[in-house]
Amino acid sequence: MVPDFLTRVSSRVVNYVSRSRAERQLQALDDRLLADIGMRRSEIHRMVWGN
Template sequence: MSTITYGRETVRNEGFNMGSGLLGRVKTYLARSRAERQLAQLDDRLLADIGMKRSEISKMVWGA
């Protein structure tokens, strides 16, 4: 089981869910997309406070 937490929302992929975790992957995608949008709305000073640069948002959220 994998768990991803974004703020107060936790997304869990508990294995067999609608065909090998398909529902879990969709929930994870939606949560990461939301996190990316929310981080993009912060100003550069607030991003620096959490140790992040604007150019690193996608990498931090998606791990790419």
Template sequence: MSVISFEKDRSVNGRSVRAGGAEQASSGFAGRILARAKRYLELSRAERELDQLDDRLLADIGLNRGDIRRMVWGTEAQR
């Protein structure tokens, strides 16, 4: 029967090994996914808010309806 150890550090073949490496990698991956999702939501909100402005207000800030998507999201390559 195997025994699973939940120590932070352990020794394998005389070398010190840090436990939790896979957990740290997955949290890094999850962190990147969460950051991208947050950024997407922020940009979506900005686009929606600009879309709700009337044409005169958009002209005051130097935009027209056709510019909103490009100004929020950038070029397709940057998306």
């Protein structure tokens, strides 16, 4: 029971850290590079987090 809980918590932490890193990296790109990959700056958060 406890190992399952710890596995779920650690999985969520890893997911959060990964998405946060991706969002920071995308925010660091200039608008031209974002356009090259078909994304606008205003879409970054939704594309990374899905909401």
